[in-house]
Each structure stands twice: as structure tokens, then as C-alpha cells.
Amino acid sequence: MTCGHCVASVTEELKELSGVQNVDVLLDAQGISTATVTSTEKLSESSIREAIDEAGYTVEAINA
Template sequence: MTTTTVSISGMTCGHCVDAVTSELQSLDGVQGVEIDLNKDGISTATVTSAGPLTPASIGEAVAEAGYLLVSNDA
């Protein structure tokens, strides 16, 4: 199991959390997604997966949901 934590800009509500969670869960190998919403700043997503995820795949998933990945420990 691998855990990746990323920071995301632009999330302000539960719908935002749902959209990002859905996109991240669609990545191959993702087992779980937990999001700490900070509606006035940078939110944090912790992604648990069977193996390492590429920064590009995470960034694309976040962008597909309509938000901006601002940092990534992948």
C-alpha cells in the first residue's frame, strides 16, 4: 500500500470534495481517498493505492474535477 498526500486549490464545498474524490478513485489501484476541506485556502487529499501513483495522473484527475493541484508528495 502507498499513501500519497496532495494539496488542492479551489475547493469550497462538499460537491468539490465529491468531484475530486470521484476522479481520484477512478485512477488504477486507488483503494481510498480522504479529503480535508479548507474552503478558504488549500485543501489536502490523502490517496491510498496499491502502488505508487504518478504526479501527472493525480494532477490530471484533479484538473478533470475542475481544481488545481498545488503540491504533490508522489
């Protein structure tokens, strides 16, 4: 991700997942950006990857 529009796209897709209450994206335009998701439900790794893929980006790692 390189800009605020990128952050908005990823945030929008992640917020569509069931149970998601908050998404906080730390943009690192020169490296790997980080998204922190707060949810009332356990999210599957595949649903997270699909949401970020839908926004046009690739997941490097998921830490629970």
C-alpha cells in the same frame, strides 16, 4: 474547493485511478484543501494532476 460537492468531484476522479483504495479530502474552504490517497500501486504525479484537473481544480503540491 469550497463545498462538499467539490470534495465529491475530486474524490470521484481520484478513485478512478488504478490501484486507488481510499481518498480522504480535508476541505479548507478559505485556503488549500488536502487530499490523501491510499493506493496499492505507485501513482504518477501526472495522473494525479490530470484527475484533479478533470474535476476542475489545480494541484498546488504533491507529497509522496
